[in-house]
Amino acid sequence: MFKHQQSAHCESGVTSSLLNHSGLSLSEPMVFGLASALAFAYIPLVKIAGMPLIAYRMPPRSIIKGVQKQLGLKMCYQTFSNPEQGMDELDRQLDQGRIVGLQTSVFWLPYFPDAMRFHFNAHNLLVYGRDGDDYLVSDPVFEDVVRCDAASLKKARFAKGALAAKGMMYYPTQVPQSIDLASASVNAIKKNHRTMTGAPLPVIGLRGIRHMGKCIIKLSREPNKREKYLPHYLSHIVRMQEEIGTGGAGFRFIYASFLKETSKALNNELLAEAAEIMAEAGDEWRQFALVSSKMCKGRKDMNGEELAALLNNCANQEAKAWQLLKQYR
Numbered sequence: 001m002f003k004h005q006q007s008a009h010c011e012s013g014v015t016s017s018l019l020n021h022s023g024l025s026l027s028e029p030m031v032f033g034l035a036s037a038l039a040f041a042y043i044p045l046v047k048i049a050g051m052p053l054i055a056y057r058m059p060p061r062s063i064i065k066g067v068q069k070q071l072g073l074k075m076c077y078q079t080f081s082n083p084e085q086g087m088d089e090l091d092r093q094l095d096q097g098r099i100v101g102l103q104t105s106v107f108w109l110p111y112f113p114d115a116m117r118f119h120f121n122a123h124n125l126l127v128y129g130r131d132g133d134d135y136l137v138s139d140p141v142f143e144d145v146v147r148c149d150a151a152s153l154k155k156a157r158f159a160k161g162a163l164a165a166k167g168m169m170y171y172p173t174q175v176p177q178s179i180d181l182a183s184a185s186v187n188a189i190k191k192n193h194r195t196m197t198g199a200p201l202p203v204i205g206l207r208g209i210r211h212m213g214k215c216i217i218k219l220s221r222e223p224n225k226r227e228k229y230l231p232h233y234l235s236h237i238v239r240m241q242e243e244i245g246t247g248g249a250g251f252r253f254i255y256a257s258f259l260k261e262t263s264k265a266l267n268n269e270l271l272a273e274a275a276e277i278m279a280e281a282g283d284e285w286r287q288f289a290l291v292s293s294k295m296c297k298g299r300k301d302m303n304g305e306e307l308a309a310l311l312n313n314c315a316n317q318e319a320k321a322w323q324l325l326k327q328y329r
Contacts, residue, residue, distance in 0.1 A: 002128040004138045010124040011063045013140025022175040033258025035066030036192040042203045042212045051236040056251045060122035074174035079166040083158045086167030099128045103168035105159035111146040121163040209315040213308030220304025231296045249285030274324045281317035
């Protein structure tokens with residue numbers, strides 16, 4: 001019997017649910033951490049609603065594929081050029097009793113409140129059955145299971161635009177019943193350390209956080225952009241952080257939970273200390289979002305230097321955690 005679990009983030013939640021259903025008990029933070037999914041990227045060449053893409057985690061599908069590589073899972077991934085074929089294959093797998101992961105567009109999912117429906121094509125959910133024309137859906141960001149009619153689900157799976165899913169569906173075909181957490185956590189943390197501290201591009205990792213602060217300062221010093229563009233720009237940053245990024249750059253809190261859970265399992269004090277530091281980094285991100293929101297709403301004077309300083313605090317706090325984690329063996 002399938003058991004729904006609410007999660008902080010869709011992809012890590014779906015992956016955790018799939019593995020738990022298959023007999024491998026892994027929490028959402030454990031899935032996120034073992035996938036080396038924590039990141040930061042400021043990519044002006046890729047636009048979301050006309051604004052630069054700002055990511056607080058690795059790209060879509062990285063969590064699923066990261067866990068697959070780290071733990072030796074066998075997964076089946078399928079995309080489709082024909083929507084009807086994609087829906088027929090979903091039905092075939094469900095009829096065989098499979099629980100199936102889907103990548104979808106939030107905008108076309110009718111069970112989302114109108115205020116939360118926007119064009120984002122990388123939302124993950126699970127389908128665990130059918131009832132007439134409705135699909136039975138376990139969406140990890142909801143407290144309970146929901147239903148979605150076939151027409152809406154087809155639109156959500158085959159929406160066009162950035163990160164188009166092309167009907168992406170996936171499910172595990174072979175899952176180990178236990179893992180070597182000590183070895184897997186060392187490999188995962190080392191990989192994540194390289195992403196955050198050793199990326200060659202100045203828009204990735206800790207350097208990327210500081211780079212975004214410099215961009216804010218530059219915009220705040222241009223009168224024609226300070227009044228109109230900058231508030232929209234900051235609102236976009238906060239939205240990517242707070243709504244898509246699980247609240248207060250919550251990926252930092254999820255990663256801190258991974259470190260804490262691993263520290264308990266392995267009785268490792270270094271990981272416990274790093275977990276506390278990373279949680280404090282999440283608090284710094286929350287403070288940045290709060291001040292940015294006040295400036296956007298006119299409750300506080302616009303000050304690019306202050307916001308850049310807050311972002312430097314975020315980067316500095318994360319740097320402390322990664323410096324400590326560099327010693328993990």
